[in-house]
Amino acid sequence: MPPTTGTLAVPVRLFARYAELLGAERLTIEVPAPATVAALLERLRTAYPAAALPARPLVAVNLRQVALDAALAPGDEVALLPPLSGG
Amino acid sequence: MTRLVPAALAIDRLLAEVAAPHCGGMCTFLGTVRGGPEEAAHGGVTGIEYSAYEAMAEAELDRIVSETLARWPGARVALHHRLGLVPVGEASIAIAVAAPHRAAAFDACRYVIEQVKRRVPIWKREMHAATASGRIIPAARTRCGWSTRSVKPPTSSMSH
Numbered sequence: 001m002p003p004t005t006g007t008l009a010v011p012v013r014l015f016a017r018y019a020e021l022l023g024a025e026r027l028t029i030e031v032p033a034p035a036t037v038a039a040l041l042e043r044l045r046t047a048y049p050a051a052a053l054p055a056r057p058l059v060a061v062n063l064r065q066v067a068l069d070a071a072l073a074p075g076d077e078v079a080l081l082p083p084l085s086g087g
Numbered sequence: 088m089t090r091l092v093p094a095a096l097a098i099d100r101l102l103a104e105v106a107a108p109h110c111g112g113m114c115t116f117l118g119t120v121r122g123g124p125e126e127a128a129h130g131g132v133t134g135i136e137y138s139a140y141e142a143m144a145e146a147e148l149d150r151i152v153s154e155t156l157a158r159w160p161g162a163r164v165a166l167h168h169r170l171g172l173v174p175v176g177e178a179s180i181a182i183a184v185a186a187p188h189r190a191a192a193f194d195a196c197r198y199v200i201e202q203v204k205r206r207v208p209i210w211k212r213e214m215h216a217a218t219a220s221g222r223i224i225p226a227a228r229t230r231c232g233w234s235t236r237s238v239k240p241p242t243s244s245m246s247h
């Protein structure tokens with residue numbers, strides 16, 4: 001089990017409009033541990049100031065939608081989901 | 088179970104999947120790509136391209152089906168969502184539900200489509216046949232954009 005302090009390298013997946021905004025479908029974002037989804041989003045905004053992500057995007061961790069204050073653990077995969085339009 | 092499919096949807100196959108002797112009511116829902124006057128204002132929609140976070144979409148569809156079965160005992164559910172380019176008039180989603188009685192079949196079918204729209208990470212991109220000097224530009228040069236019709240305008244604030 002990796003330590004929960006230090007730095008967390010979080011794989012981030014981007015889809016549809018967000019992939020276009022950030023110019024990538026997959027990123028790895030480093031955040032100080034312990035980290036939350038909100039902290040990761042802040043890092044993302046700092047790294048991509050021009051991307052204009054919404055204030056509260058939908059976020060999934062390990063294939064489930066989570067609240068922005070959700071904690072991140074080593075091995076978690078984060079996904080930023082633009083407003084859904086399936087069906 | 089793979090519920091995301093790249094080809095035309097076959098509702099009869101889904102109906103055959105859910106049919107059972109204990110079920111006296113069957114309901115189907117097809118969601119089709121619209122190309123009406125509302126879309127014409129955007130340059131004429133020729134189709135919609137659907138993309139997904141496939142692993143999560145499959146997981147979410149599994150969860151929706153499980154919830155439906157728990158909520159309507161004896162019900163049976165099958166559904167497919169199409170990915171890739173879906174031309175106007177063709178189905179992007181097909182749902183078949185069988186239940187012991189009709190009320191449950193209607194309710195369960197409605198529940199499935201509403202939950203799919205709310206929770207499953209799938210996105211559509213409208214393909215337009217843009218008109219220039221009164222002629223239709225060939226399909227290879229159509230323009231396209233992510234659908235924003237179901238989207239609230241993003242807040243300008245970057246903080247939270």
